[in-house]
Amino acid sequence: MRLPMAIGMALALAGCAQPGPEGIIDYVHGDNARSYIVGFQPGSAKLDKESVKVVTDAATDAVKYHAALVVITGHADRVGPKDQNQELSRRRALAVRRLMESEGVNRRIITVKAAGEDDQLVPTDDNVPAPTNRNAEIIIR
Template sequence: MRMKLGAAVAAALLAAPLAANAQVATPGFYIGAGGGLNRVDVPNTGGEKLGFNITGYVGYDFVGPMVEIEGAYRYNKLRNVHLDQWSGMANLLYQFAPENNFAFHVGIGLGFADGSISKGGSAADLDMKFAMQGLVGGRYRFDNGMFIRTDLKFQNAFLSGKDLHNFGGTISIGYKFGPPQPAVAPPSPPPATSPSFIVFFDFDRANLTAQAMATIKQAAASAKSGNRTRVGVTGHTDRSGSDGYNMALSLRRANAVKDQLVREGIPAAGIAVVGRGESQPLVPTADGVREPQNRRVEIVLQ
């Protein structure tokens, strides 16, 4: 009988999905209730008989260690007598890998047991006595706080001078209170970069060189292939010359690039032209320095 009872509860354990995906485990109160089979061994009362049990519990999960109060009712028929038992236990358990959806636990309990033996229309009460138990089991938790738990228990109750050995298997449904499991947000993707191109100019010139024409052609092709609907064109100068002259020169350079982009098939309405003069040099220099890399137009595809 012991082997049959153990096999039945083991099958119930394996029936739960063995999900091993780790989540964030948090402390909290929990409750549960269920039932199962109970076999009792009472010396001089007809040997071992199979019956049933009903169990309820409330506890607190410390994430690993757990403490709970358990109440149980057990019924068995021993030959021509009926045995009813009630027990209240304080259990101390430890749960392995509590962050997993499926986790095992072991525990011990101390408390009291009471009961009665009835035959025909008469019943005899058994004195309330000390009881202790050991248990092993497992639980499967869901993301909404619900869980399914299975337990194998051996309880020794000392009633009316006799040891009542109870071997039980239970399946229960419970709920753990507390805040929702914090979701781990996936890392944010890096911000998309806008393709950019640089067109360089000769000193004090706004006309396009052969290299500049090739760069503009490449920028236009990239805008078309990437479905870029807006193009920013910003003109710059070096620091040789006055601020006013350089501002006007930077605008002429930007407009020259815009016109060529239009000729390459980019709609003029989607091109924004800005002149920065000498205010944003690519290579910082002193005033009056002719720096070739600062004589430029930047094309940014948006």
């Protein structure tokens, strides 16, 4: 289950998380996992400059700390058909995986998931644009 941004911010203020680059909350789970949120534009799986920075930071940490597992879960908001959002979330996760591999993360430790419209950071009704739900989450263990 993903922490809503408000909970992440509360953890940050309590000293349990550290604000990452560009205000991304990079919180540490109780099991020493690190989480990164990578944003995307509507209908796109293309990584912009800010997203590339988040992914390369995550890849650096995965290599530096000898991660045993990296889980990348793509997400979509609820604008458009559900099946298209499922595919878009898969393409987002794959885009993140490709960049992490190019930064030295071993493909064998990466698991890719596509959540589509499910498990949203901010629950919304159908056809409501939600930039916070257009993302991929990277969890490094």
